[in-house]
Amino acid sequence: xxxxxxGTQTWNTSFVIQSFLEAGIHxxxxxxxCLKKAHTFLKCVQIIDNPPNYERYYRHMNKGxxxxxxxxxxxxxxxxxxxxxxxxxxxxxxCPFLExxxxxxxLFDAVNVLLSMRxxxxxxxxxxxxxxxxxxxxxxxxELYAGCLVDHTVVECTSSVMKGLxxxxxxxxxxxxxxIRDTLNKGLQxxxxxxxxxxxxxxxxxxxxxxxxxxxxxxxxxxxYIYRDGLACREVMKACEFLVSKQMAxxxxxxxxxxxxxxxxxxxxxxxxxxxxxxxxxxxxVRFPDVRVLENGIRVVIDKQxxxxxxxxxxxxxxxFEAGTIHFDIYRNxxxxxxxxxxxxxxxxxxxxxxxxxxxxxHLE
Numbered sequence: 001x002x003x004x005x006x007g008t009q010t011w012n013t014s015f016v017i018q019s020f021l022e023a024g025i026h027x028x029x030x031x032x033x034c035l036k037k038a039h040t041f042l043k044c045v046q047i048i049d050n051p052p053n054y055e056r057y058y059r060h061m062n063k064g065x066x067x068x069x070x071x072x073x074x075x076x077x078x079x080x081x082x083x084x085x086x087x088x089x090x091x092x093x094x095c096p097f098l099e100x101x102x103x104x105x106x107l108f109d110a111v112n113v114l115l116s117m118r119x120x121x122x123x124x125x126x127x128x129x130x131x132x133x134x135x136x137x138x139x140x141x142x143e144l145y146a147g148c149l150v151d152h153t154v155v156e157c158t159s160s161v162m163k164g165l166x167x168x169x170x171x172x173x174x175x176x177x178x179x180i181r182d183t184l185n186k187g188l189q190x191x192x193x194x195x196x197x198x199x200x201x202x203x204x205x206x207x208x209x210x211x212x213x214x215x216x217x218x219x220x221x222x223x224x225y226i227y228r229d230g231l232a233c234r235e236v237m238k239a240c241e242f243l244v245s246k247q248m249a250x251x252x253x254x255x256x257x258x259x260x261x262x263x264x265x266x267x268x269x270x271x272x273x274x275x276x277x278x279x280x281x282x283x284x285x286v287r288f289p290d291v292r293v294l295e296n297g298i299r300v301v302i303d304k305q306x307x308x309x310x311x312x313x314x315x316x317x318x319x320x321f322e323a324g325t326i327h328f329d330i331y332r333n334x335x336x337x338x339x340x341x342x343x344x345x346x347x348x349x350x351x352x353x354x355x356x357x358x359x360x361x362x363h364l365e
Contacts, residue, residue, distance in 0.1 A: 014083040023341035060128040064109025079157040082164030085110045122186030123153035145321035155201040159215035166222045199238030208259035214282035221285040251296030252276040260319045277335035
Protein backbone atom coordinates (compact mmCIF):
# COMPACT_ATOMS: atom_id res chain seq x y z
CA UNK A 1 0.00 0.00 0.00
CA UNK A 2 1.34 3.43 -0.95
CA UNK A 3 0.23 6.70 0.70
CA UNK A 4 1.20 10.19 -0.48
CA UNK A 5 1.85 12.38 2.55
CA UNK A 6 1.86 16.17 2.78
CA GLY A 7 5.63 16.27 2.44
CA THR A 8 8.69 17.22 4.48
CA GLN A 9 9.59 20.56 2.95
CA THR A 10 10.95 22.16 6.14
CA TRP A 11 13.05 19.12 7.02
CA ASN A 12 14.39 18.82 3.46
CA THR A 13 15.17 22.52 3.14
CA SER A 14 17.08 22.54 6.42
CA PHE A 15 19.44 19.76 5.35
CA VAL A 16 19.83 21.02 1.80
CA ILE A 17 20.91 24.42 3.08
CA GLN A 18 23.20 22.92 5.70
CA SER A 19 24.92 20.92 2.96
CA PHE A 20 25.17 24.01 0.76
CA LEU A 21 26.74 26.06 3.55
CA GLU A 22 29.13 23.21 4.34
CA ALA A 23 30.21 23.41 0.70
CA GLY A 24 30.80 27.15 1.02
CA ILE A 25 28.42 28.25 -1.71
CA HIS A 26 27.46 31.30 0.34
CA UNK A 27 30.74 32.72 -0.97
CA UNK A 28 29.52 32.36 -4.56
CA UNK A 29 27.25 35.23 -5.68
CA UNK A 30 25.46 32.89 -8.09
CA UNK A 31 23.80 31.16 -5.12
CA UNK A 32 22.73 34.28 -3.22
CA UNK A 33 19.20 34.22 -4.62
CA CYS A 34 18.77 30.55 -3.69
CA LEU A 35 19.90 31.14 -0.12
CA LYS A 36 17.68 34.22 0.23
CA LYS A 37 14.63 32.23 -0.86
CA ALA A 38 15.42 29.42 1.55
CA HIS A 39 15.81 31.92 4.39
CA THR A 40 12.44 33.47 3.52
CA PHE A 41 10.79 30.06 3.36
CA LEU A 42 12.04 28.99 6.79
CA LYS A 43 10.93 32.28 8.32
CA CYS A 44 7.46 31.90 6.81
CA VAL A 45 6.86 28.32 7.98
CA GLN A 46 7.57 28.94 11.66
CA ILE A 47 4.37 28.55 13.71
CA ILE A 48 3.81 31.86 15.44
CA ASP A 49 1.09 30.98 17.98
CA ASN A 50 -0.49 28.10 19.86
CA PRO A 51 -3.78 26.54 18.73
CA PRO A 52 -6.90 27.87 20.51
CA ASN A 53 -7.55 26.03 23.77
CA TYR A 54 -4.67 23.70 23.03
CA GLU A 55 -4.27 22.59 26.65
CA ARG A 56 -7.94 21.65 26.90
CA TYR A 57 -7.50 19.27 23.99
CA TYR A 58 -4.24 17.81 25.32
CA ARG A 59 -2.13 19.41 22.63
CA HIS A 60 1.47 20.34 23.29
CA MET A 61 2.37 24.03 22.95
CA ASN A 62 3.73 24.76 19.48
CA LYS A 63 4.39 28.51 19.38
CA GLY A 64 7.80 28.98 17.79
CA UNK A 65 8.02 25.44 16.46
CA UNK A 66 8.25 24.05 12.95
CA UNK A 67 6.35 21.19 11.38
CA UNK A 68 7.97 18.86 8.90
CA UNK A 69 6.23 20.63 6.01
CA UNK A 70 4.36 23.96 6.16
CA UNK A 71 2.95 26.26 8.82
CA UNK A 72 -0.62 25.17 8.00
CA UNK A 73 0.27 21.64 9.05
CA UNK A 74 0.39 23.11 12.57
CA UNK A 75 1.77 19.99 14.24
CA UNK A 76 5.32 20.66 15.28
CA UNK A 77 8.19 18.24 15.32
CA UNK A 78 11.06 18.61 17.78
CA UNK A 79 13.83 17.62 15.39
CA UNK A 80 12.37 19.70 12.52
CA UNK A 81 12.19 22.69 14.87
CA UNK A 82 15.79 22.20 15.96
CA UNK A 83 17.17 21.71 12.44
CA UNK A 84 15.24 24.71 11.09
CA UNK A 85 16.39 26.86 14.03
CA UNK A 86 20.01 25.90 13.43
CA UNK A 87 19.72 26.44 9.68
CA UNK A 88 18.29 29.92 10.15
CA UNK A 89 21.11 30.87 12.48
CA UNK A 90 23.73 29.45 10.10
CA UNK A 91 22.25 31.37 7.18
CA UNK A 92 22.27 34.65 9.10
CA UNK A 93 25.82 34.07 10.33
CA UNK A 94 27.30 33.16 6.96
CA CYS A 95 25.24 35.25 4.53
CA PRO A 96 25.69 39.02 5.09
CA PHE A 97 23.60 39.70 1.99
CA LEU A 98 20.37 38.57 3.71
CA GLU A 99 18.12 41.60 4.03
CA UNK A 100 15.40 40.81 6.59
CA UNK A 101 16.76 38.79 9.46
CA UNK A 102 14.64 36.91 11.95
CA UNK A 103 13.82 38.81 15.13
CA UNK A 104 15.62 37.30 18.15
CA UNK A 105 12.27 36.71 19.85
CA UNK A 106 11.35 34.25 17.09
CA LEU A 107 14.52 32.30 17.89
CA PHE A 108 13.65 32.47 21.60
CA ASP A 109 10.17 31.08 20.84
CA ALA A 110 11.74 28.11 19.05
CA VAL A 111 14.02 27.42 22.01
CA ASN A 112 11.10 27.74 24.44
CA VAL A 113 9.13 25.04 22.68
CA LEU A 114 12.16 22.77 22.43
CA LEU A 115 12.84 23.05 26.16
CA SER A 116 9.20 22.20 26.84
CA MET A 117 9.51 18.94 24.90
CA ARG A 118 12.19 17.23 27.01
CA UNK A 119 11.19 13.85 28.37
CA UNK A 120 11.90 12.61 31.88
CA UNK A 121 14.70 10.39 30.54
CA UNK A 122 16.50 13.46 29.20
CA UNK A 123 15.85 12.75 25.53
CA UNK A 124 13.33 13.96 22.97
CA UNK A 125 10.50 12.39 20.99
CA UNK A 126 9.25 13.40 17.57
CA UNK A 127 6.03 15.35 18.13
CA UNK A 128 5.32 15.66 21.85
CA UNK A 129 6.56 14.49 25.22
CA UNK A 130 6.19 10.82 26.11
CA UNK A 131 2.84 11.01 27.84
CA UNK A 132 2.29 7.43 28.87
CA UNK A 133 3.99 4.21 29.79
CA UNK A 134 5.39 1.91 27.15
CA UNK A 135 2.89 -0.62 28.49
CA UNK A 136 0.27 1.19 26.41
CA UNK A 137 1.84 -0.42 23.37
CA UNK A 138 0.25 -3.70 24.51
CA UNK A 139 -3.08 -2.17 23.45
CA UNK A 140 -1.89 -1.46 19.90
CA UNK A 141 -4.52 -2.98 17.53
CA UNK A 142 -2.43 -2.45 14.39
CA GLU A 143 -0.55 -5.22 12.66
CA LEU A 144 1.43 -2.80 10.51
CA TYR A 145 2.85 -0.25 12.98
CA ALA A 146 4.65 -1.06 16.21
CA GLY A 147 5.42 1.43 18.94
CA CYS A 148 2.95 4.07 17.71
CA LEU A 149 0.69 4.66 20.73
CA VAL A 150 3.32 6.61 22.67
CA ASP A 151 5.77 9.09 21.19
CA HIS A 152 8.95 7.36 22.37
CA THR A 153 12.27 9.05 23.01
CA VAL A 154 14.76 8.47 20.18
CA VAL A 155 18.40 9.34 19.60
CA GLU A 156 17.78 11.09 16.26
CA CYS A 157 15.43 13.70 17.72
CA THR A 158 17.58 14.09 20.83
CA SER A 159 20.67 14.72 18.71
CA SER A 160 18.93 17.30 16.50
CA VAL A 161 17.64 19.20 19.53
CA MET A 162 21.06 19.12 21.16
CA LYS A 163 22.74 20.52 18.04
CA GLY A 164 20.15 23.27 17.75
CA LEU A 165 20.37 24.28 21.41
CA UNK A 166 24.16 24.10 21.40
CA UNK A 167 24.37 26.45 18.41
CA UNK A 168 21.84 28.81 20.02
CA UNK A 169 23.77 28.71 23.30
CA UNK A 170 26.89 30.05 21.60
CA UNK A 171 24.97 32.95 20.05
CA UNK A 172 22.77 33.78 23.07
CA UNK A 173 24.73 32.52 26.11
CA UNK A 174 22.51 34.27 28.64
CA UNK A 175 19.07 33.13 27.47
CA UNK A 176 17.70 30.39 29.77
CA UNK A 177 21.32 29.39 30.23
CA UNK A 178 20.89 26.99 33.15
CA UNK A 179 17.99 25.14 31.50
CA ILE A 180 19.81 24.78 28.19
CA ARG A 181 22.96 23.56 29.91
CA ASP A 182 20.96 21.02 31.91
CA THR A 183 19.06 19.89 28.82
CA LEU A 184 22.28 19.36 26.86
CA ASN A 185 23.87 17.36 29.65
CA LYS A 186 20.81 15.19 30.15
CA GLY A 187 20.43 14.71 26.41
CA LEU A 188 23.99 13.44 26.20
CA GLN A 189 23.36 11.12 29.13
CA UNK A 190 20.31 9.74 27.30
CA UNK A 191 22.57 9.00 24.32
CA UNK A 192 24.99 7.21 26.63
CA UNK A 193 22.20 5.19 28.22
CA UNK A 194 20.70 4.04 24.92
CA UNK A 195 23.89 3.13 23.08
CA UNK A 196 24.10 -0.61 22.42
CA UNK A 197 26.97 -2.79 23.53
CA UNK A 198 28.32 -2.90 19.97
CA UNK A 199 28.48 0.92 19.86
CA UNK A 200 25.40 1.49 17.69
CA UNK A 201 22.02 3.10 18.27
CA UNK A 202 18.68 1.84 16.97
CA UNK A 203 17.05 4.31 14.58
CA UNK A 204 13.37 5.05 14.10
CA UNK A 205 13.21 7.60 11.26
CA UNK A 206 16.00 6.36 9.05
CA UNK A 207 17.46 3.04 8.12
CA UNK A 208 18.37 2.13 10.88
CA UNK A 209 21.54 1.54 12.89
CA UNK A 210 23.60 3.49 10.34
CA UNK A 211 21.25 6.47 10.51
CA UNK A 212 20.95 6.53 14.29
CA UNK A 213 24.68 6.06 14.85
CA UNK A 214 25.35 9.09 12.66
CA UNK A 215 23.02 11.15 14.87
CA UNK A 216 24.51 9.69 18.04
CA UNK A 217 28.00 10.74 16.97
CA UNK A 218 26.74 14.22 16.05
CA UNK A 219 25.34 14.57 19.58
CA UNK A 220 28.71 13.78 21.13
CA UNK A 221 30.54 16.00 18.64
CA UNK A 222 28.41 19.06 19.39
CA UNK A 223 29.37 18.69 23.05
CA UNK A 224 33.07 18.55 22.21
CA TYR A 225 33.58 14.79 22.43
CA ILE A 226 35.72 14.17 19.37
CA TYR A 227 39.02 12.45 18.60
CA ARG A 228 42.13 14.24 19.80
CA ASP A 229 45.58 12.74 19.30
CA GLY A 230 43.96 9.54 18.10
CA LEU A 231 41.74 9.06 21.15
CA ALA A 232 38.15 9.84 22.09
CA CYS A 233 35.71 8.94 24.84
CA ARG A 234 34.58 5.33 25.07
CA GLU A 235 31.15 5.95 23.53
CA VAL A 236 32.57 7.71 20.47
CA MET A 237 35.24 5.09 19.91
CA LYS A 238 32.70 2.24 20.18
CA ALA A 239 30.35 3.94 17.73
CA CYS A 240 33.15 4.47 15.23
CA GLU A 241 34.30 0.88 15.63
CA PHE A 242 30.75 -0.23 14.84
CA LEU A 243 30.56 1.84 11.66
CA VAL A 244 34.01 0.81 10.46
CA SER A 245 33.14 -2.85 11.06
CA LYS A 246 30.19 -2.49 8.66
CA GLN A 247 32.16 -0.87 5.82
CA MET A 248 31.85 -3.05 2.73
CA ALA A 249 34.53 -4.22 0.34
CA UNK A 250 33.93 -1.35 -2.11
CA UNK A 251 34.31 1.23 0.69
CA UNK A 252 30.61 2.00 1.13
CA UNK A 253 27.93 1.06 3.62
CA UNK A 254 24.62 -0.72 3.09
CA UNK A 255 21.89 -1.86 5.46
CA UNK A 256 18.71 -3.83 4.75
CA UNK A 257 15.21 -2.69 5.68
CA UNK A 258 14.80 -5.80 7.88
CA UNK A 259 17.01 -4.13 10.49
CA UNK A 260 13.91 -2.24 11.66
CA UNK A 261 11.78 -5.26 12.43
CA UNK A 262 14.53 -7.62 13.57
CA UNK A 263 16.25 -5.00 15.75
CA UNK A 264 19.67 -6.09 14.57
CA UNK A 265 21.98 -4.92 11.79
CA UNK A 266 21.28 -6.73 8.50
CA UNK A 267 23.97 -6.22 5.90
CA UNK A 268 22.83 -5.23 2.40
CA UNK A 269 24.17 -7.08 -0.62
CA UNK A 270 25.51 -3.82 -2.07
CA UNK A 271 26.46 -0.43 -0.70
CA UNK A 272 23.79 2.27 -0.58
CA UNK A 273 24.59 5.89 -1.31
CA UNK A 274 22.59 7.38 1.56
CA UNK A 275 23.98 4.88 4.09
CA UNK A 276 27.50 5.60 2.91
CA UNK A 277 26.94 9.33 3.33
CA UNK A 278 25.44 8.92 6.83
CA UNK A 279 28.33 6.77 8.02
CA UNK A 280 30.87 9.23 6.62
CA UNK A 281 29.12 12.22 8.19
CA UNK A 282 29.12 10.52 11.58
CA UNK A 283 32.78 9.54 11.40
CA UNK A 284 33.79 13.00 10.23
CA UNK A 285 31.70 14.72 12.91
CA VAL A 286 33.96 13.25 15.58
CA ARG A 287 37.11 13.60 13.41
CA PHE A 288 37.75 9.87 13.06
CA PRO A 289 41.54 9.69 12.63
CA ASP A 290 41.89 6.98 9.95
CA VAL A 291 41.46 9.09 6.83
CA ARG A 292 41.84 6.01 4.61
CA VAL A 293 38.46 4.74 5.83
CA LEU A 294 36.92 8.07 4.88
CA GLU A 295 38.67 8.21 1.52
CA ASN A 296 37.37 4.77 0.57
CA GLY A 297 33.83 5.87 1.36
CA ILE A 298 34.19 9.17 -0.46
CA ARG A 299 35.41 7.33 -3.58
CA VAL A 300 32.16 5.36 -3.57
CA VAL A 301 30.18 8.60 -3.39
CA ILE A 302 32.18 10.08 -6.28
CA ASP A 303 31.96 6.94 -8.42
CA LYS A 304 28.19 6.57 -8.02
CA GLN A 305 27.43 10.13 -9.11
CA UNK A 306 25.79 10.32 -12.54
CA UNK A 307 26.87 12.50 -15.44
CA UNK A 308 24.23 15.15 -14.67
CA UNK A 309 25.37 15.53 -11.06
CA UNK A 310 22.79 13.56 -9.08
CA UNK A 311 22.93 10.06 -7.61
CA UNK A 312 20.81 7.03 -8.56
CA UNK A 313 17.81 6.03 -6.48
CA UNK A 314 18.60 2.84 -4.59
CA UNK A 315 16.59 1.16 -1.85
CA UNK A 316 14.20 2.93 0.52
CA UNK A 317 16.15 5.05 3.01
CA UNK A 318 13.73 5.57 5.89
CA UNK A 319 11.31 3.60 8.00
CA UNK A 320 8.29 4.17 10.18
CA PHE A 321 7.27 2.21 13.28
CA GLU A 322 9.41 -0.82 12.44
CA ALA A 323 7.31 -2.11 9.52
CA GLY A 324 6.43 0.88 7.33
CA THR A 325 8.83 2.71 5.03
CA ILE A 326 9.12 6.33 3.90
CA HIS A 327 10.57 7.39 0.58
CA PHE A 328 12.62 10.60 0.67
CA ASP A 329 13.62 11.23 -2.92
CA ILE A 330 15.93 14.05 -1.90
CA TYR A 331 18.07 11.90 0.39
CA ARG A 332 20.00 10.39 -2.51
CA ASN A 333 21.33 13.85 -3.39
CA UNK A 334 21.47 15.94 -0.24
CA UNK A 335 23.47 13.62 2.01
CA UNK A 336 26.13 12.66 -0.55
CA UNK A 337 26.57 16.39 -1.23
CA UNK A 338 26.84 16.99 2.51
CA UNK A 339 29.47 14.25 2.91
CA UNK A 340 31.58 15.48 -0.01
CA UNK A 341 31.45 19.05 1.27
CA UNK A 342 32.46 18.07 4.80
CA UNK A 343 35.31 15.90 3.54
CA UNK A 344 36.84 18.58 1.32
CA UNK A 345 36.57 21.12 4.14
CA UNK A 346 38.18 18.89 6.77
CA UNK A 347 40.78 17.12 4.62
CA UNK A 348 41.77 19.49 1.79
CA UNK A 349 45.23 17.89 1.46
CA UNK A 350 43.83 14.40 0.82
CA UNK A 351 44.41 13.16 -2.77
CA UNK A 352 40.72 12.28 -2.93
CA UNK A 353 39.75 15.83 -1.93
CA UNK A 354 42.09 17.23 -4.56
CA UNK A 355 40.52 14.90 -7.14
CA UNK A 356 37.06 16.05 -6.12
CA UNK A 357 38.02 19.75 -6.29
CA UNK A 358 39.54 19.25 -9.74
CA UNK A 359 36.27 17.68 -10.92
CA UNK A 360 34.33 20.65 -9.56
CA UNK A 361 36.72 23.12 -11.18
CA UNK A 362 36.33 21.33 -14.51
CA HIS A 363 32.54 21.57 -14.34
CA LEU A 364 32.69 25.27 -13.45
CA GLU A 365 34.96 25.96 -16.41
